[in-house]
Amino acid sequence: MNDLVQRFLQYVTFDTQSDSANDHCPSSAGQMTFAQALEQELLTLGLSDVSLDSNGYVMARLPSNVDYAVPTIGFIAHMDTAPDASGHNVVPQIVENYQGGDIALGLGDEVLSPIQYPDLHHLHGQRIITTDGTTLLGADNKAGIAEIITAIAHLIQNPSIPHGEICIGFTPDEEIGRGANLFDVEKFGAQWAYTVDGGPVGELEYENFHAATAKVVCHGVSVHPGTAKGKLVNAMNIAARFQQLMPEDETPECTEGYEGFYHLSAASMSVAKSELVYILRDFESEGLVARKDFMQSQVAQLNASLQQGRVELSITDSYQNMKEMVEPHPHIIEFAKQAMIDCDVEPLIKPIRGGTDGARLSFMGLPCPNIFTGGYNFHGIHEFITVEGMEQTVKVLVALSQKIALAHVPVTHK
Structure with a gap:
C-alpha cells in the first residue's frame, strides 16, 4: 500500500484543471501530460492494449488469468480536476494518527475544522492527506486513478487471485461534463464498469441527477x-x-x-x-x-x-439519471455490495448529488455505477482523503474482481 500513497502524491503534482472555455479535448495541456505519464506507467506494469488517443483518453487491459468465460468488467476514473479552485502547485500534507481538533493547512490561517466538517470526528487514528490551504487536493479523481492502478498491480503480483479480463479507462474533462463525449465504448470492451469517483468509505451509487x-x-x-x-x-x-x-x-x-x-x-x-x-x-x-x-x-x-x-x-x-440503465442489471450492484461486505466495509447506497462519467456511459451502453475513493470536500481547498479509505478502495476493487470471476466458475455435472 506504500505504492498507493506514493502514486497519489505523484499524481497530484500534475496540474490538470479542465477549462470549459476551451473547446479542445482535452481542454488543458496538463491533462495530456498526465495522460502520457499514465500511459508509460501502464506499459511498465505490462498491461495489454495500452493506448492514448489524440483526445487524451487512456485505455488498457489486464488479461484474464482463468481458463473459463468471465464477464469483462471495467474500472474508470477521470484525470482532470475541477476549475472551482486552483490545481497549480498542489502541496499535500499528511497528518499522521489524527486525534481530533483543527488541522492547520500549510503556514497560513486556513484550517480544516471538525466543527465545519463533522466527518472528521469519525476519522480519529487515521492518516489524513490535506491541501496546504491554497489549492484543491485532486483526490477527485486522482485518488481513483491511484486506487485502480494499485489494485491492478496487486492482481498482477498475486496471480493466485482469480479474475477475468479487466479494462481500465482514464478520461479527460469530466469536471466540465465532457468526459464521456469521445469515449469509445466498443474499443473499451467491457460488459459493465465501475467509476471509482465517489466520496467517503462505503459509498455505492447508481442514481444521479x-x-x-x-x-x-x-x-x-x-x-x-x-x-x-x-x-x-x-x-x-x-x-x-x-x-x-x-x-x-x-x-x-x-x-x-x-x-x-x-x-x-x-x-x-x-x-x-x-x-x-x-x-x-x-x-x-x-x-x-x-x-x-x-x-x-x-x-x-x-x-x-x-x-x-x-x-x-x-x-x-x-x-440523465443512470438509474434507469443500471437497475435492469441488479447483479452489477450486488457484486459491489458483496465485495464491500467481504472487506468489512458497510455499503452505503445513496444517490449521487452530482454526476459522473458513468451517468453518460450508462446511456451509451456501458452500465456504470460509482464506487467510493475515501475522499471528502471535493472541489475546494478543504478537500482531504484518508490513507485508510484509499486502501479500503483497493481491497474492494481486488475483491470485486475476484468475486465476479468465482461467480462464473463452471459447474461440473456428474
Whole structure:
C-alpha cells in the first residue's frame, strides 16, 4: 500500500484543471501530460492494449488469468480536476494518527475544522492527506486513478487471485461534463464498469441527477452616466431582479438527499450585458422539466415588467439519471455490495448529488455505477482523503474482481 500513497502524491503534482472555455479535448495541456505519464506507467506494469488517443483518453487491459468465460468488467476514473479552485502547485500534507481538533493547512490561517466538517470526528487514528490551504487536493479523481492502478498491480503480483479480463479507462474533462463525449465504448470492451469517483468509505451509487445548464442573458443600454437620465438601462440591475425571483430554499446549500435545486454557478456583469449561469438538478425527469418551465415563466414575467431592456434564456441538457440503465442489471450492484461486505466495509447506497462519467456511459451502453475513493470536500481547498479509505478502495476493487470471476466458475455435472 506504500505504492498507493506514493502514486497519489505523484499524481497530484500534475496540474490538470479542465477549462470549459476551451473547446479542445482535452481542454488543458496538463491533462495530456498526465495522460502520457499514465500511459508509460501502464506499459511498465505490462498491461495489454495500452493506448492514448489524440483526445487524451487512456485505455488498457489486464488479461484474464482463468481458463473459463468471465464477464469483462471495467474500472474508470477521470484525470482532470475541477476549475472551482486552483490545481497549480498542489502541496499535500499528511497528518499522521489524527486525534481530533483543527488541522492547520500549510503556514497560513486556513484550517480544516471538525466543527465545519463533522466527518472528521469519525476519522480519529487515521492518516489524513490535506491541501496546504491554497489549492484543491485532486483526490477527485486522482485518488481513483491511484486506487485502480494499485489494485491492478496487486492482481498482477498475486496471480493466485482469480479474475477475468479487466479494462481500465482514464478520461479527460469530466469536471466540465465532457468526459464521456469521445469515449469509445466498443474499443473499451467491457460488459459493465465501475467509476471509482465517489466520496467517503462505503459509498455505492447508481442514481444521479438529471442535469441541465441555463444561461440567462440580460440586455441593457449603456450611456455615459453624466447624461444617462431616461436613457441608461443597467443590465446588472435586471440580473439582480432575476436572481431575486429564484427560490431561496431550492439551492445546494439548502437541499440534500433526493431534493433538487437551482444553483447560480457563474456571473458576468456589465451595464450593457450581464449573464447568469445556473445549473439545474433534479432526480426525476419531470422535476427537471418543471424547473425549466419555472425559469421560462420567470423570464417572461420579468420581460413583461421591463419598460426597457430584455432578458433571454437558453437551456442545455447535460446528463440523465443512470438509474434507469443500471437497475435492469441488479447483479452489477450486488457484486459491489458483496465485495464491500467481504472487506468489512458497510455499503452505503445513496444517490449521487452530482454526476459522473458513468451517468453518460450508462446511456451509451456501458452500465456504470460509482464506487467510493475515501475522499471528502471535493472541489475546494478543504478537500482531504484518508490513507485508510484509499486502501479500503483497493481491497474492494481486488475483491470485486475476484468475486465476479468465482461467480462464473463452471459447474461440473456428474
